[in-house]
Amino acid sequence: MIKVTCALIVDEQDRVLAAQRSKKMSLPLKWEFPGGKIEPNETAENCLVREIKEELNIEVQISKELPSNIHTYPKMTIELIPFICKHINGDIILREHANFQWLCKNELLALDWADADVPIVYRYLKP
Numbered sequence: 001m002i003k004v005t006c007a008l009i010v011d012e013q014d015r016v017l018a019a020q021r022s023k024k025m026s027l028p029l030k031w032e033f034p035g036g037k038i039e040p041n042e043t044a045e046n047c048l049v050r051e052i053k054e055e056l057n058i059e060v061q062i063s064k065e066l067p068s069n070i071h072t073y074p075k076m077t078i079e080l081i082p083f084i085c086k087h088i089n090g091d092i093i094l095r096e097h098a099n100f101q102w103l104c105k106n107e108l109l110a111l112d113w114a115d116a117d118v119p120i121v122y123r124y125l126k127p
């Protein structure tokens, strides 16, 4: 099983950053929480901070880990491990994604999320 971390980056207005995968990536044009695969000998937290710097050019600080979601796609099974984070430094530059949006809670469910992310969105929205 492939372990993948992802960041729910929340701003002062309680909006969350969603990123759209590019046409060239797997799951093209699906929306996701930015992040990526954990490398050998890397902690989930270090992976997340590294991936967000690589993909979005920003530094984040992790506030909280949420329950992970195991999802089986036709070609692989992933464990998606979400973290609530704060953006602490840098301006967003998209290095891999096609687009991004800051969304209020009531806007999150309208996106075409990667399948593995849907339960994470619901869990985040649950009081």
Ligand SMILES: Nc1nc2c([nH]c(=O)n2[C@H]2C[C@H](O)[C@@H](COP(=O)(O)OP(=O)(O)OP(=O)(O)O)O2)c(=O)[nH]1
Pocket: 004, 005, 006, 025, 026, 027, 031, 032, 033, 034, 035, 036, 037, 078, 080, 114, 115, 116, 117
């Ligand atoms: N980063 C991230 N990946 C996700 C999410 N939801 C989801 O199904 N995935 C999948 C897409 C990828 O197959 C894998 C994460 O790998 P990655 O972010 O390094 O993506 P990648 O472009 O290297 O993927 P690939 O080319 O190796 O297929 O997990 C999510 O919210 N964030």
